[in-house]
Amino acid sequence: MASSSRNSIIAGAGCGLVASIATCPLDVIKTKLQAQRAIHRQDGYLGIAATVKSILKHDGIRGMYRGLGPTILGYLPTWAIYFAVYDGIKNHFGAKSIEDAPAQRIYPAPQTKGYQPVAREHPWTLHILSAMTAGATSTLCTNPLWVIKTRFMTQSRSEVRYKHTLDAAITIFRTEGGRAFFRGLLPSLLGILHVAVQFPLYERLKLMARQRVGSQDLPSSHILLCSSIAKMTASVATYPHEVVRTRLQTMRISREVFENGGTSRPSTGIIRTTKDIIHNEGWRGLYRGLSVNLTRTVPNSAITMLTYELLMKYLNKRTDTY
Template sequence: MRSASTWHKPVIANSAIAGAGAGLVSSIVTCPLDVIKTKLQAQSTVHGSQGYLGIRGTITSILKNQGIRGLYRGLGPTILGYLPTWAIYFAVYDETKNWLGDSEYGGSPGEEGHLRKRQVWATHLVAAMTAGASGTIATSPLWVIKTRFMTQPQDEMQYRHTWDAFQTIYRSEGWRAFYRGLLPSLLGVTHVAVQFPLYEQLKHWFADRRGIATVQLSSGTIFLCSALSKMTASVATYPHEVIRTRLQIQRNPHSGVLADTRTYRGFVQTTIRILRREGWRGLYKGLSINLVRTIPNNAVTLVTYELLMRQLTNR
């Protein structure tokens, strides 16, 4: 009988490789939607005033002022962000599931796994939150850089490329700037805590109805399970994304980029300020484009991941 260590190493490696590949494909396919969503989230408008005029107005404004390249601004840091994010996420997620007794792509359950094998929802919940927190902390600097890239005005270009952005932010604001918005990002772990347990349950439901294993589900079924779980999680946990974006795009006063004083000074203060100035709608700014972006993005990610895992596992 194979030992746990014999199983685990290739499973973790396969999960990381498949996750990175899925992140690469999805980031390229949906980058324009990510740019539009980020701009809608980042704008701060008072009751009754207007910023971008919705999705169509945002697209028109970007194309008019920046051209087609404007829709791919931040693609470099986006790819650099998605690759390690999904590689770390799926490696930790699959290994945690394996340890808790729900091994889908090989692996040998840990000692605790047999005791928890029937607690499927709890297993997926713990695995999703552990993986989400690990990926968020490890890749926070990359997402700060990506957000800065996407939201900088065309006539005030502060960063020429990813490395330049890293150096500029570090010199003018210090290392703490790379973890600005980390708290709402960690609270965003509630998103995957909703999404992935639901995704796994939907896969099991479809597989049971058809009398097959989950690894035999078609790409179309995986796409559907992903879309339904992502839409549910996005609507339920969206406000943290707006708060995180507002905190991430804000520079320190001495950097001389935005205002002389910081508008947002923490998670709670940012939430209160948005509610007072923009109403509850401010916490859902960009939701429509977020759904248009994240649902296909996540579906492409998970379909690519599942297909790659099947290929890597069956080698």
């Protein structure tokens, strides 16, 4: 394995670990809000404050970290796979025609070493291709862990609680079958549009910041600002897919229902689920938990990208010394 790919995997896993622990409480609140099917201002609906009070009252501070195990197990491979594929595609296609590339045609690389030339008329298509391919790869590999995480965070107190991640996986498989682990996969793949917005914008903002400060090595404050703006923009633009995904992932359908078929089987389609949300809760139902999500994802992304950049800088320096 090339040292750059190895460094990307290590840095990606490290930033995922730090970010998942730091923002888990906000993830729990957001997921519970997304999973609610009660209509605003009606009995059964809990706002942000009521959700927090309910968690603390019944589960204590530990309840704010429910699902942390599968979250960590999900984030570690997700970011490791994501950054390895993202950097790999950019390095492969970006370096393919270096000799033929005009000197002025460059794109900002994620590594702290600066820029790499690339022979392309529209260099930002490379960022979009890298982001979408990396997002699809990591999503396909880790979707079962995100289903388990969502189930952990949204279990009602009347249900038999999962003991741990393995117990949750066995229980879900025994009662609902293997297909339950890929419920919500389609809206997750549609969420690739999120990274297609976030990462090219992040790279563009970094380029502008480098031009402004006149240095290739950006201070931490600039990295935090660039990642925060990029994440906020992408989150607002693509948020509805998260609500639809959560609704599908929390849907309990026994394996007997699928095996026997029948007209009583609930719909698990993305279009039907979206229509049901709009019909029963209005358009604002597609943005349930958005404020909490922004409060969670913006610092999460800032922590993730800053940790990644610092780890890559450190690992590249160590690689260069050998």
